Each structure stands twice: as C-alpha cells, then as structure tokens.
Amino acid sequence: MNKKKFQTFFDCGFSKIRAGILSNDNQNEAFYSESEFFTNHSNLESKIQKIIASFEKDTNEYIDNVNLVLDSSKMLSIGISIFKKHDGSEIKKANIQFLVQEAKQQILKHYANYNIAHIIINNYKIDGVDYSYLPDKISSHFISLDILFICLPIDLVLYFKNIFSRSNISINQIICSSYAKSISYKDNLNFNGHVSFIDIGFNRTSIISYLNDKILSFDVLPIGGNNITKDIAKVLNLNLEEAENLKLYFDKDLKYLKSKKISLDLIQQIIFARIEEILELCTKSIKLNLTMLNQPKMILIGDGSKIFDNKFKEKIFLTNDIDLLEETTEDICQSAAKLASGLNKQEVIIIPKKSLKKGFFEKLFHIFQ
Secondary structure (H helix, E strand, C coil): CCCCCEEEEEEECCCCEEEEEEECCCCCCEEEEECCCCCCCCCHHHHHHHHHHHHHHHHCCCCCEEEEEECCCCCEEEEEEEEEECCCCECCHHHHHHHHHHHHHHHHHHCCCEEEEEEEEEEEEECCEEECCCCCCCECCEEEEEEEEEEEEHHHHHHHHHHHHCCCCEEEEEEEHHHHHHHHHHHHCCCCCEEEEEEECCCCEEEEEEECCEEEEEEEECCCHHHHHHHHHHHHCCCHHHHHHHHHHCCCCHHHHHHCCCCHHHHHHHHHHHHHHHHHHHHHHHHHHHCCCCCCEEEEECHHHCCCCHHHHHHCCCCCCEEECCCCHHHHHHHHHHHHCCCCCCEEEECCHHHCCCCCCCCCEEECC
C-alpha cells in the first residue's frame, strides 16, 4: 500500500467542527473546512461526513484515519513525581521509559474513566540537580521525574471514535486542543517568562500557564461563552440563537439593536460582567497554581473570547496584562499537526496500537522523536 500523502485533523468542538488535511511533503498544500455554529448534535455525524467527502474530493485520496482534536469541561491534568535509584551508570532511554510507564500505570489504575492524551516530562532531577531536558551521556545514582498527564473523558473519546468508525475511519492520535494551541502560539510568538493562555470555549475555559518552555499548570473551569449567551437570553427574553447572534455582533449591527429597542450599554454590561467573572476565576486559578507575586501575561484565545476585542480592554476591571489572539481553523489544525509531529521535546509521544511492531516499551510510546 502506498504511503498516505496527507494527514487529517478534526477539531470536534461542542458548537463547531473544524478540520484540516495537510500534505506530508508540502507544507503549503493543505485544505481546511469548518461547520456552521450548532448546539443540536443530532446531525453531527452528517456534518463530519460532509467535511470528509470534501477533503477526499480536494485531495483525491481516501481518508481511512484521522487525528482527533478535543477539549472538554471534564478534562483533567494530573501531576506525578516518580523516582528510582540507579547504579551509577549512564542513563539510557529505557530507564526513562520504565519510570514513565510506571507513572502511566498509576494513572490508568486510578483514573479508569479517562483517556491519556498527553504525557509531559516537566523536570528531570538527576542526583539532586534539575534539568528541563534529559542531558546526553549523564551518569547517576538517583533519577526523579516530574510528569504531567493531560486526560480526556473516555466516554467523549469513544463517542467520536464510534462516529468515525461508522465511516470506516480509525483514530490515529488524540490531541487536547487548548494545550496544542497554547504551546504552538507560545513558540510562534516567542513568549518568554510567565504567560497564561485563557482558552474560552462553548462550555469550558482552559487555563494553561508557562514559564519559558515549562508548563506550570493546566486547569479547566466549567464556564464558557455559552454562559454569556444564556445571560443575554435571560435578561432580554430572547431564544438562544438570537442571543448568540447578538453576543457576536452587538457592536457591528447597531440597526438590529435599534429595531429590537435594545440598549447597546445594556448588552455591554451583560457581556462584560460575565467576561470579568470568567477572568477573575482564571486569575484565582493562576494564583493558586503558580504561587507567585507577579501575575503572568494573559492571552485570550478560543471562540468564546472573540467578543472581547482589544478595544474593549478598558471595560474589564482587571490589572493583568491581557491581550486577545484571534485564531483561524488553519491555526488550530497547524497547532495540532505541530504537536503530533513530535517537535515538543518534553512530550512522550503515544504510538497508535495498530502500528506497533516493536519491543515492550516502544509498544506504549516513544520519547522525543
């Protein structure tokens, strides 16, 4: 069988599907698609099939596997420190694999309802000395790893696996969308020091904080852009579809506001009161997780943040350095592709079971490849 020329990424959000199919040989050859906004999931499968058919027509290539990109209000990040005495010889990759596998088994045992999406080695402590990356040709008597696991609910993963399976499509890798985007944007924009990405989705907000190349914390709040829509609907006695449109275009279609006899000031009060609440919760999470005096720069991403234009910053009564980063379907898919390619040296890349023809540890994952 000929090697596939393209790889496909499906970002399956709660209110929108975004997808991209990217050439393995030519980075400029790619096709992107996204669905309309939706809250009714009854025809979700047909939306996905429509995008698949479009990609197959564009590329003249049959799609039999995809990379699944997900987020959830029930995501978990779990930190584990694990150590092992060593015999004083040079540390081999197998020594690190053994420790990661031991930590992974603990996660699988205690969090059986979750799927491990990412395994990130945040720190190596070798004979009492900390390293961000595993040094070459170093000997030791004691090794300790600080590992962060990012996990998605297994029922959510199985839900989408079943949808694609009915189209005879298997899942290659599972990627956490907000994590993939944050690390890609951080690298692309050369952010140094403390920076936190606030990804406001439909029904959740993810907070990912970094210090230079190190991820410090990953937290999820069960509140998002849909809460703003519900506030507007309740106060103005509108249905959710009308409220969603009003939320997105309140400063762009003043004729609509006038026709409905809706005050622009009232809309702004409703929207920014809820945004301020979300950002306050994010700030508390950052303070709790980082325990530092100076708060990091905050970057807002995600569909739920689109109503927060940089020109409205003075409306939000927070002292943090906050900016909005607008993103496209291309940005999202490229971020997932970058992470899937294994360019992040801190991450253990999980290999799909179908491709396994290696030894015991290699069957589970490979490191920094």
